[in-house]
Amino acid sequence: MSPVFSHGMLRLYLLKLLDESPRHGYDVIRLLEDRFMGLYAPSPGTIYPRLQRLEAEGLVTQSQEGGRKVYRITDAGREELRRRQDELDHLETEIRSSVHHLAGEIREEVRGTVRDLKQELKQAAREIRRQQRHENRSRRDWYGDWHADWDWRGEDAAAPRPERRLRDLLAATHQLLHRAHLTEAQIRECAAILDESFQRIREVLRDKR
Amino acid sequence: MATWTIDEPQKLTFDTVRRLRLRLVAGSVGVVGTDEQPTLEVSELDGSALLVRHQDGELEVDYERPRWQGPLGWLTGWRRRYRAVVSLAVPRDCEVDLGVVSSGLMVSGLRAPLVARTINGEITLSGCSGQVEAQTVSGAVQAHGVAGDLWAHTVSGDLTLVEGGGSIGARTVSGTVTLDVRAPGAGDIRVTTISGDVTIRLPHASDLQVQAQSTSGQVASAFDELHRDGLPALQRIRGRLGAGTGRLRATTTTGHVALLRREPEAEPEEAR
Numbered sequence: 001m002s003p004v005f006s007h008g009m010l011r012l013y014l015l016k017l018l019d020e021s022p023r024h025g026y027d028v029i030r031l032l033e034d035r036f037m038g039l040y041a042p043s044p045g046t047i048y049p050r051l052q053r054l055e056a057e058g059l060v061t062q063s064q065e066g067g068r069k070v071y072r073i074t075d076a077g078r079e080e081l082r083r084r085q086d087e088l089d090h091l092e093t094e095i096r097s098s099v100h101h102l103a104g105e106i107r108e109e110v111r112g113t114v115r116d117l118k119q120e121l122k123q124a125a126r127e128i129r130r131q132q133r134h135e136n137r138s139r140r141d142w143y144g145d146w147h148a149d150w151d152w153r154g155e156d157a158a159a160p161r162p163e164r165r166l167r168d169l170l171a172a173t174h175q176l177l178h179r180a181h182l183t184e185a186q187i188r189e190c191a192a193i194l195d196e197s198f199q200r201i202r203e204v205l206r207d208k209r
Numbered sequence: 210m211a212t213w214t215i216d217e218p219q220k221l222t223f224d225t226v227r228r229l230r231l232r233l234v235a236g237s238v239g240v241v242g243t244d245e246q247p248t249l250e251v252s253e254l255d256g257s258a259l260l261v262r263h264q265d266g267e268l269e270v271d272y273e274r275p276r277w278q279g280p281l282g283w284l285t286g287w288r289r290r291y292r293a294v295v296s297l298a299v300p301r302d303c304e305v306d307l308g309v310v311s312s313g314l315m316v317s318g319l320r321a322p323l324v325a326r327t328i329n330g331e332i333t334l335s336g337c338s339g340q341v342e343a344q345t346v347s348g349a350v351q352a353h354g355v356a357g358d359l360w361a362h363t364v365s366g367d368l369t370l371v372e373g374g375g376s377i378g379a380r381t382v383s384g385t386v387t388l389d390v391r392a393p394g395a396g397d398i399r400v401t402t403i404s405g406d407v408t409i410r411l412p413h414a415s416d417l418q419v420q421a422q423s424t425s426g427q428v429a430s431a432f433d434e435l436h437r438d439g440l441p442a443l444q445r446i447r448g449r450l451g452a453g454t455g456r457l458r459a460t461t462t463t464g465h466v467a468l469l470r471r472e473p474e475a476e477p478e479e480a481r
Contacts, residue, residue: 043354043371043372045371045372045389098250098252098296099239099241099248099250099296099297099298100239100250100252100294100296102239102241102296102298103239103240103241103296103315103317104239106239106241106315106317106333106335107239107313107315107333109335109353110315110317110333110334110335110351110352110353111333111351113353113371114351114352114353114369114371117369117371117387117389118367118369118387121387121389121408121410121467121469122387122408124408124410124467124469125406125408125429125465125467125469128429128430128431128467128469129427129429129465129467131429132427132429132430133427167436167438171438171440171445172440172441175440175442
């Protein structure tokens with residue numbers, strides 16, 4: 001979460017709402033929506049992290065009541081609210097009286113939410129890519145093997161499981177077919193090859209039994 | 210037809226507005242859907258005067274066309290400034306069409322179709338449930354809680370959608386695409402980029418037919434249900450999530466693709 005946005009008005013609104021009475025996260029969301037005249041509905045994903053952040057700063061506390069988290073303002077929170085009351089009042093009157101300010105507030109809120117989310121997802125994406133890169137690298141070696149295998153005719157090559165091979169064959173064939181414009185005759189021929197392959201595989205498996 | 214020429218900051222109110230068409234150049238534009246009286250607020254104005262026309266519920270805001278001043282007349286307007294900060298409150302069912310050059314655009318709380326086009330301005334959308342079309346060249350598009358279908362196109366601007374609801378069509382050349390999808394399964398999600406990275410977060414349980422591919426970038430996914438095609442020339446992940454009623458297709462040439470999964474505990478507390 002960016003430090004710039006933590007000084008935003010949403011933070012003060014949260015404190016203000018909790019100053020009125022202790023509330024569940026969900027109540028807070030609903031009340032915030034009213035405050036923005038139904039134009040901006042913050043999501044649990046935006047509100048809960050902020051509440052947690054306020055908690056970390058010691059401005060609110062939370063307790064479990066009937067399976068739900070209830071947030072309560074602390075003295076430090078009240079102090080912060082008192083200190084910035086003017087700012088809050090000023091903003092509220094402006095929002096109510098001017099479309100320009102309302103629009104500006106919503107814009108700031110959305111911008112902040114989007115920025116936070118983007119940051120979070122970027123981080124997560126980087127993480128998952130890093131995890132799977134290793135996996136991919138081994139895959140890439142395996143691609144090489146696969147290419148070598150492709151011309152494979154003998155019995156000695158370390159063949160992967162047929163299922164896996166089938167999948168690769170499917171994918172590669174799909175790609176070939178995708179690019180090609182097939183004639184009637186070619187279509188029939190391909191179908192015949194596929195049928196034949198299937199028959200032969202079935203024979204092999206039957207023999208085993 | 211009622212016509213106003215606005216050359217200083219001013220506020221106008223109207224009885225009914227069913228359609229809004231706005232063409233401006235620089236500055237900033239905000240449109241909010243409310244249940245109150247339709248209002249036009251010009252809070253800053255630099256240079257040319259604005260022309261406002263209102264007839265049969267159609268509101269038009271733009272600049273006056275310069276009078277014909279001979280074949281080289283356009284040269285006289287060369288240095289003219291066109292900057293305005295305009296905010297509008299319109300009914301939620303008002304169709305909105307915005308076209309600007311470098312103004313930032315902000316639209317919120319609309320239920321009707323919306324078109325927002327800018328060259329290098331930023332587009333911000335919040336709580337729009339109608340069909341939305343957003344186009345920019347170098348500006349970013351950021352949307353929060355767009356429940357309707359969204360079609361967004363940028364060239365180099367980043368595209369970010371938080372809590373998207375309906376179908377999503379996102380196309381960009383070099384911008385990144387970041388989607389946090391709430392409840393997929395109802396619509397199609399199509400993302401195409403050339404070099405921008407694509408990051409999509411899906412709910413823990415989704416009903417989607419997925420295909421994500423990148424020619425030279427990396428494709429990563431947090432869903433074990435999706436399998437990786439073994440193609441030498443490109444990376445591709447395909448498969449079905451849940452019932453597979455909706456579709457997700459992400460294609461990029463050199464960008465990376467990441468499919469993320471939201472933790473189940475991130476759902477609202479009341480749902481537990």
